[in-house]
Amino acid sequence: MQLIFDDEYFMRKALNEASYAYEKGEIPVGVVVVINQQIIARGHNFTEMLNDVTAHAEMQAITAAANFLGGKYLKDCTMYVTLEPCQMCTGALYWSQLSHLVFAATDHERGYRKLGGQLHPKTTVKSGVMEEEASKLLKRFFIERRNLN
Amino acid sequence: MQLIFDDEYFMRKALNEASYAYEKGEIPVGVVVVINQQIIARGHNFTEMLNDVTAHAEMQAITAAANFLGGKYLKDCTMYVTLEPCQMCTGALYWSQLSHLVFAATDHERGYRKLGGQLHPKTTVKSGVMEEEASKLLKRFFIERRNLN
Numbered sequence: 001m002q003l004i005f006d007d008e009y010f011m012r013k014a015l016n017e018a019s020y021a022y023e024k025g026e027i028p029v030g031v032v033v034v035i036n037q038q039i040i041a042r043g044h045n046f047t048e049m050l051n052d053v054t055a056h057a058e059m060q061a062i063t064a065a066a067n068f069l070g071g072k073y074l075k076d077c078t079m080y081v082t083l084e085p086c087q088m089c090t091g092a093l094y095w096s097q098l099s100h101l102v103f104a105a106t107d108h109e110r111g112y113r114k115l116g117g118q119l120h121p122k123t124t125v126k127s128g129v130m131e132e133e134a135s136k137l138l139k140r141f142f143i144e145r146r147n148l149n
Numbered sequence: 150m151q152l153i154f155d156d157e158y159f160m161r162k163a164l165n166e167a168s169y170a171y172e173k174g175e176i177p178v179g180v181v182v183v184i185n186q187q188i189i190a191r192g193h194n195f196t197e198m199l200n201d202v203t204a205h206a207e208m209q210a211i212t213a214a215a216n217f218l219g220g221k222y223l224k225d226c227t228m229y230v231t232l233e234p235c236q237m238c239t240g241a242l243y244w245s246q247l248s249h250l251v252f253a254a255t256d257h258e259r260g261y262r263k264l265g266g267q268l269h270p271k272t273t274v275k276s277g278v279m280e281e282e283a284s285k286l287l288k289r290f291f292i293e294r295r296n297l298n
Contacts, residue, residue, distance in 0.1 A: 051221050052212050053244035054203075063201050072202050087266050088244065091237025094264075095202035115243075116265035117236050 005037040007080070007102055011130045014080040014104070017044040017057065018137055024049060028137045031057040031081040033065040033074065040077070041065035057081065058089035062096050074098040082134040084127065086110050090117035102126045104134035154186040156229070156251055160279040163229040163253070166193040166206065167286055173198060177286045180206040180230040182214040182223065189226070190214035206230060207238035211245050223247040231283040233276065235259050239266035251275045253283035 003009065010032055017030025021044035033041040041064035046055040058081055066072055074093075078100035085093065085103065090112035093101065097120045106127065108114060119125065152158065159181055166179025170193035182190040190213035195204040207230055215221050223242075227249040234242065234252065239261035242250065246269045255276065257263060268274065 047221065051219070052215055053221050054208050054212055054241050059203050063203055066201055070200070072196065072200050086240055086244075088237050088240025091235055091240050091264075091266065092203050095235075095237065115240075115267050117240065118264050 007126065007129045010034050010039070010078070010080045011082070011102065011104055011134075013039060013042070014082050015130065015133055015137070017042050018082045018134065021045045021057070022137060022141055028141050029057045029081065029083045031061045031079060033061050034078045034080065035065075035069075035076055040068040054088070056086065056089050058085055059092055062092050066096070072096070078102060080129075082130075083107055083138065084111035084113065085117075087112050087115045087117035090119055093123065094118060094120045096120075098123050100124050100126070102129050104128070104130045105138060106131070156275065156278045159183055159188070159227070159229045160231070160251065160253055160283075162188060162191070163231050164279065164282055164286070166191050167231045167283065170194045170206070171286060171290055177290050178206045178230065178232045180210045180228060182210050183227045183229065184214075184218075184225055189217040203237070205235065205238050207234055208241055211241050215245070221245070227251060229278075231279075232256055232287065233260035233262065234266075236261050236264045236266035239268055242272065243267060243269045245269075247272050249273050249275070251278050253277070253279045254287060255280070 013032045014030045018028040022028035026045045029045040032039045041061040043057040043060035045057045074096040082104045084107040162181045163179045167177040171177035175194045178194045190210040192206045192209035194206045223245040229251045231253045233256040
């Protein structure tokens with residue numbers, strides 16, 4: 001069997017991370033960072049458990065990937081994230097000079113395209129990869145939360 | 150002698166933090182977070198030492214203040230920061246629902262007003278407090294850096 005390392009492959013890994021967040025009662029967003037077809041960082045949203053609004057999946061993955069690479073910049077890296085980044089994470093990605101951003105679901109309310117954040121001019125963007133799966137997980141989470149309250 | 154806890158008083162504390170960054174070779178930006186005239190968090194830029202683009206003064210102070218308060222939100226808090234926040238930090242402040250932001254120098258290139266970030270609608274903003282001192286420190290830093298290279 002040959003594994004095909006395409007966008008779906010890596011987004012599935014990010015969705016896996018999102019499912020860990022879901023199981024912990026966190027808004028289910030997951031991320032992986034890839035260089036040369038190798039995952040060098042994983043993360044999921046941790047804001048509730050850490051009581052920290054800065055603990056988004058992307059923020060942790062940026063820090064982890066930079067640690068792995070031994071440098072601040074994520075050149076030649078691709079970030080796969082299950083939800084469109086917010087302006088905080090977009091700002092962090094701007095500083096990181098990430099090469100490629102791939103995200104699944106669109107965040108119509110708090111996404112960077114709605115609130116006006118800017119990625120680095122060198123960053124390419126692809127959206128909608130496995131959007132349905134990512135959206136389904138998010139919707140299920142919010143419906144369950146609503147029913148709890 | 151009576152101490153007057155006004156904006157200049159707290160911005161001076163933030164400038165103090167910025168001077169620690171300067172001494173460590175970091176871009177000199179400092180911050181304090183205040184509630185009921187009490188400083189509950191301090192921070193300065195740490196991106197070089199940590200090799201981490203997310204280690205801005207404000208990000209660390211948001212995390213520290215939330216830890217102190219035992220909750221994610223910085224309601225009734227004032228952040229004093231020596232430079233206009235970037236879009237990453239502005240995005241983090243948006244999530245934190247900070248009540249008041251006071252900053253010193255304007256960042257004409259990477260400030261949130263230039264790059265398009267949005268604070269929380271409840272956050273009030275005051276700028277220009279001790280702007281000259283903050284700008285002087287930043288300018289001195291960048292001139293020295295240039296001369297080193």
